[in-house]
Amino acid sequence: MILRQLANSVDAVGAIDWDRRLFDELIPLPDGTTYNAYLIRGSTKTALIDTVDPAKEKELFDNLEKAPIERIDFVIPNHAEQDHSGSIGSVLKRYPEARVVTNPKCKNMLIDHLHIPSDKFIEVNDSDTVSLGDKTLEFIIAPWVHWPETMFTYLREDEILFSCDLFGSHLATSDLYAHNQARVYEAAKRYYAEIMMPFRPSIKKHLEKLKNYAISTIAPSHGPVHDKPAFIMDAYRDWISDQVKNEVIIPYVSMHGSTQALVDYFVDALMQRNITVQPFNLTKTDIGELAMALVDAATIVIASPTVLVGPHPAVVYATYLTNALRPKLKFASIIGSYGWGSKMVEHITAMLGNVKVDIIPPVVIKGYPQSKDYESLNKLADEVLARHQSMNIIPGR
Amino acid sequence: MAKYVCTVCGYVYDPRKGDPDSGVEPGTAFEQIPDDWVCPVCGAGKDQFEKEA
Numbered sequence: 001m002i003l004r005q006l007a008n009s010v011d012a013v014g015a016i017d018w019d020r021r022l023f024d025e026l027i028p029l030p031d032g033t034t035y036n037a038y039l040i041r042g043s044t045k046t047a048l049i050d051t052v053d054p055a056k057e058k059e060l061f062d063n064l065e066k067a068p069i070e071r072i073d074f075v076i077p078n079h080a081e082q083d084h085s086g087s088i089g090s091v092l093k094r095y096p097e098a099r100v101v102t103n104p105k106c107k108n109m110l111i112d113h114l115h116i117p118s119d120k121f122i123e124v125n126d127s128d129t130v131s132l133g134d135k136t137l138e139f140i141i142a143p144w145v146h147w148p149e150t151m152f153t154y155l156r157e158d159e160i161l162f163s164c165d166l167f168g169s170h171l172a173t174s175d176l177y178a179h180n181q182a183r184v185y186e187a188a189k190r191y192y193a194e195i196m197m198p199f200r201p202s203i204k205k206h207l208e209k210l211k212n213y214a215i216s217t218i219a220p221s222h223g224p225v226h227d228k229p230a231f232i233m234d235a236y237r238d239w240i241s242d243q244v245k246n247e248v249i250i251p252y253v254s255m256h257g258s259t260q261a262l263v264d265y266f267v268d269a270l271m272q273r274n275i276t277v278q279p280f281n282l283t284k285t286d287i288g289e290l291a292m293a294l295v296d297a298a299t300i301v302i303a304s305p306t307v308l309v310g311p312h313p314a315v316v317y318a319t320y321l322t323n324a325l326r327p328k329l330k331f332a333s334i335i336g337s338y339g340w341g342s343k344m345v346e347h348i349t350a351m352l353g354n355v356k357v358d359i360i361p362p363v364v365i366k367g368y369p370q371s372k373d374y375e376s377l378n379k380l381a382d383e384v385l386a387r388h389q390s391m392n393i394i395p396g397r
Numbered sequence: 398m399a400k401y402v403c404t405v406c407g408y409v410y411d412p413r414k415g416d417p418d419s420g421v422e423p424g425t426a427f428e429q430i431p432d433d434w435v436c437p438v439c440g441a442g443k444d445q446f447e448k449e450a
Binding site for chain 1 (some may be wrong): 433
């Protein structure tokens, strides 16, 4: 790759991973990703902010050679996760004079995960600064976006916020900047949904704190750089707000058609009531799309057949993820069917402890649906509408 | 002083121990912890905690 300049003596030196399709062996990456690292050459010292995934180490070193630089004084990990920190060991080998500048929590994690010797570190705390001569780096401790040790680095003279994973996106692109806003919005929302959503209260605090800083550029650790910070900050303010939308999402599986018939009918019933609805057939669902839908939805209706007394395992998986992501859902219900007996409702309800939802009485039927069952779904749709009306989220006509 | 349990991950806040890593001194009652404190295990907010039964 080539070096790309963000400001005078500030260059992006990371790598584009066009081919990666899965992260954490969990999250689909339909658009690949990037591992962003930034080189800042001050008049007296040189700093490297974050590194890259070890798989892309060679690209980082090629870029550093192209810079060219003779030494690195400070390596600054904003986050200890290996896709950013994983090449620190190699950087220290190649630039033995470098010291790792980070907060105590991140230091301990890097010692645990990467076995970096403790004498390589310089510890910093909130609002501490490091001078590179004509450039000053300030550290902003920002825990829980998305690990306990995360922090931001702020380059005062150029007003650049290096925000690590916050404001990032898994998007492999040759564009340095997020000028294709439609594309970046989708990728950033997906990233927020998969990684950041459980930490809404922490993000709220950090956004508040960042109001004290003049920020011209946000340079995250994945995806394009934001030279119009308001675009991504406004998007985040919308996503983390307590406001839910007039939307129902229906993760479901059907084995022999009964649950499918219920879901099809229920989708129509919600559409007739002008409620936005999105079914997710879990045998075909990209889990990231389900997570994205959870960002705004007021209501989830989980639909499942009965397998060995409980819900279908694919539904268990989706329910577990929903609960772990802690979306701002307000209401939940369950629909589905069984052949002779079912404990599905109890199992699913027990898995939703993290989300503070009111459970609307479920519709779980025996066998293939008949007219009285469709009537029950009409009532459930009426109930969802009434709940949404009570939240004042039905758009005016 | 009562212990409090994180309803998200099950972490128990013990006031005798506090949470020194996050600047909460031993001997701090749950009610005295700043509102922006979060669970040191999972990051859940203070409002996600319940008094241990």
